[in-house]
Amino acid sequence: PVAPEEQRFCLQEVLDTFKLCLSENEEVSLEHYVAGWRGLVKFLNSLGSVFGFISKDAVNKIKILVGHLDGENGPKYVTVQSMVKYELASDLVDLTKRGNHPESGCRTLLRLHRALRWLELFLERLRTSSEDSKTSVMCAESYNESLAQHHPWLVRKAAGMAFCVLPGRPAFFEVMNVGPPEQVVAMLGEALPLISEVYQVTETLYAQHNLLDLP
Ligand code: 1PZ
Numbered sequence: 001p002v003a004p005e006e007q008r009f010c011l012q013e014v015l016d017t018f019k020l021c022l023s024e025n026e027e028v029s030l031e032h033y034v035a036g037w038r039g040l041v042k043f044l045n046s047l048g049s050v051f052g053f054i055s056k057d058a059v060n061k062i063k064i065l066v067g068h069l070d071g072e073n074g075p076k077y078v079t080v081q082s083m084v085k086y087e088l089a090s091d092l093v094d095l096t097k098r099g100n101h102p103e104s105g106c107r108t109l110l111r112l113h114r115a116l117r118w119l120e121l122f123l124e125r126l127r128t129s130s131e132d133s134k135t136s137v138m139c140a141e142s143y144n145e146s147l148a149q150h151h152p153w154l155v156r157k158a159a160g161m162a163f164c165v166l167p168g169r170p171a172f173f174e175v176m177n178v179g180p181p182e183q184v185v186a187m188l189g190e191a192l193p194l195i196s197e198v199y200q201v202t203e204t205l206y207a208q209h210n211l212l213d214l215p
Contacts, residue, residue, distance in 0.1 A: 009046060011176040014039030015191035021198045028080040028201055030109075034065050037112055040119070046175055050162050058115070064108045077105060080202055084209055098215045107214040110206065116199050117146040120192065126169075127188040131181075135166045 017036040021028050037058060044055045068077045076086035083105045087093050093104045101107075121142035129138060140163050148156050166172065170181075178184045206212050 009039075009042055009177060011039075011043055012178050012187050012191070014043060015187070015195065018191070018198055019194050022194075022201065023079070026201050027082075028198060030065060030069060030077050030080055030083060030105075033080065033109075033112075033198070034062055034069070037062050043175070047167070048165065050165050053158065054162065058112070061108050061111055064103045065105060067103075068105045080109060081205060083109070084205060084211065088209060093211075094215055095210075096215065104214075106211055109202075110211065110214050113199070113202050113206070114147055114150055116195065116202075118142050120196050120199055121145055123188050123192055123195070126172075127185055127192065129169060131169065133169055135169055135172050136163045139163045139166055 014036060017032055017039060020032040021036065023029065041055045041058050041062070044051050044058070065077075068074070068083070071077075073086070077083045087104055087106050092101050093106045094101045122139055125133075125138035125142060126135070140160060143159060143163070148159070151159070167175065173181055173184045176184055178187050203212075
């Protein structure tokens with residue numbers, strides 16, 4: 001048997017961290033949310049350096065959130081719910097235009113939250129795709145339906161170019177390192193409802209507090 005640290009990265013483990021995100025009372029643990037994103041970034045990096053500009057931004061945002069978690073007010077950042085409550089009550093969020101709080105937890109997490117919707121749409125397409133489906137097309141369609149609406153022209157262009165060099169479906173499944181295609185499809189079928197629940201809970205929370213358009 002191979003020692004755990006020698007095993008290649010496996011996407012199932014990453015998606016499993018999203019399982020840990022939601023507590024029984026539907027609160028989202030920031031620590032696990034961040035851990036999930038760390039794993040996704042690792043996966044993205046294993047796809048090649050063309051995705052560097054994307055993973056760099058995600059890493060920056062992860063760092064900001066970890067900074068809050070490890071900071072003196074760390075206990076306020078245990079869940080996304082407590083973070084929202086704390087930052088709003090303490091006036092730590094720029095609500096209408098960028099100002100004194102460019103690194104608020106609320107606006108930073110919102111960027112990852114929007115990307116999570118992209119992930120959900122993309123993985124669902126992958127799950128239901130046929131052998132000859134193009135990952136680049138699935139990726140672009142998911143992007144256009146979600147994140148693209150929040151990105152300026154230049155970022156959309158750069159993203160579109162990166163999508164073109166995505167490996168084909170068989171190679172993509174290989175990098176996920178989950179097993180044969182049937183097993184990938186089954187894993188996605190299990191992971192997706194969890195990701196989508198985390199997304200929905202966050203979306204509802206942000207909507208309730210009018211935070212969906214934070215600058
Ligand atoms: C498998 C292929 C991966 C495709 C990933 C699809 C997402 C494309 C996103 C391109 C964004 C690149 C540059 C950064 C843009 C930032 O301006 C925005 C807004 O942040 P602000 O400027 O307001 O601070 N950042 C984002 O939208 C967050 C993007 C995170 C993307 C993470 C993708 C993780 C992919 C996991 C792969 C399984």
